[in-house]
Amino acid sequence: MPMRRPGPLIGVLGGMGPLATADFMRQMAELTSASCDQDHYRSLVYSNPRIPDRSQAILGEGPSPLPELLEGVMTLARNGADIIAIPCNSAHHWLDELVAATRVPIISICDAVLRDLILRGIRTGAIGILGTRGTIRSGIYQERLRLSGFASVEPTDAELSKWVEPTIRAVKAGEIDVARSHLRRAIEALETRGAEAIVLGCTELPIAVDRSLSETSTPLIDSTRSLAAACIAWAMDAARPETRNAVELLAS
């Protein structure tokens, strides 16, 4: 009996944190149109929670995670990954260095979020960004939004300290109810300043969203889900070698 074609291999550099990586894998599975196991795509997930804190490094308060990020990317590339996804927003501060180190395309989580905004019909206006202090400070989302003609709304230093950072810490500690009430306050602050959609630009934040939050009138863009959707769109396309355009688009 001929062996089934194994199909593309999605490389995932995860563990930042580990629950977010599990959430990312669940979303990749749920977003795949499948009637049996064999319809799903292969993935190789290197979950390395020991990578130094990205946000602290961006703020100059801790060691650079770049050596470990590079080791992770090289591990995935060496094992035949056809594409690499990194379900951690802050890590994208080092995206240029990672892209330069490997021939394997890396799907940017910021590009994936932009793709989702457009798929949801949001093409102009002010977009709120929630994330670690490092992600906000690094400007990765503000720059990507500006290039696509959006304005951006970010939390103040006080809002980061009082609501955003405590949300992330509570998720990492498994205290989801605490996280949810902090997140609600952070969202309300950006709504008040005119955000027409809000990017949950830290993979811990969507874990604190329940139905009551996800049904607010302001669209919340789950960056983990955006990245998973972009990976599955890429894999569907890679499995049809005659149409490579979306691959090049996503990987560019």
Place this chain on the structure above:
Amino acid sequence: MPMRRPGPLIGVLGGMGPLATADFMRQMAELTSASCDQDHYRSLVYSNPRIPDRSQAILGEGPSPLPELLEGVMTLARNGADIIAIPCNSAHHWLDELVAATRVPIISICDAVLRDLILRGIRTGAIGILGTRGTIRSGIYQERLRLSGFASVEPTDAELSKWVEPTIRAVKAGEIDVARSHLRRAIEALETRGAEAIVLGCTELPIAVDRSLSETSTPLIDSTRSLAAACIAWAMDAARPETRNAVELLAS
């Protein structure tokens, strides 16, 4: 600044199915005592849903998954996995062949379930087993229970067809309410025949358990959770090189 010791690497051969693997990773993260990312353990997860159906192969109705299982185990070993876990019960039908192919210890999901029974104070009596027809037919749980002095109670062919297999199909199709009512009937049948605890020996089954089921008087042993707990117990022990006993116990 000295680089942090990366700690042990938990190898996971997954994708059977992909949602069960995501569930396994979530449980590993939740079972780890951690206050920040860096307290978690590293893992390398090769999720290969293209591995042929294990239950069909056991029943002689499909190709053997052994070549792909071996390739998965070798991939994890080649990349430095210190231990390997396979969150798929039916795949354990080929455990002896996999163990023989690598020097890396493989934690058996059946051993992990036995460990949980004992940790819950269940040391004698009849244990019910629910799983795919292939898992039940393979006898992996019955043999492991017998070796530890337990009797086992399994579903009849009719119960497999009417309740167990429909539960698994409904979970794979996302119809959780349907799955739950089938699972309840399967559990009641084993209780009637004297099961004092019931092993959910298929990684789809725990997904159909809600509070009303988990609070029944008969303890339900979630094999995915048992395997995750055994991996974390192993990793905690491996991180303390002075006490290797539990490692050897689990990996034996």
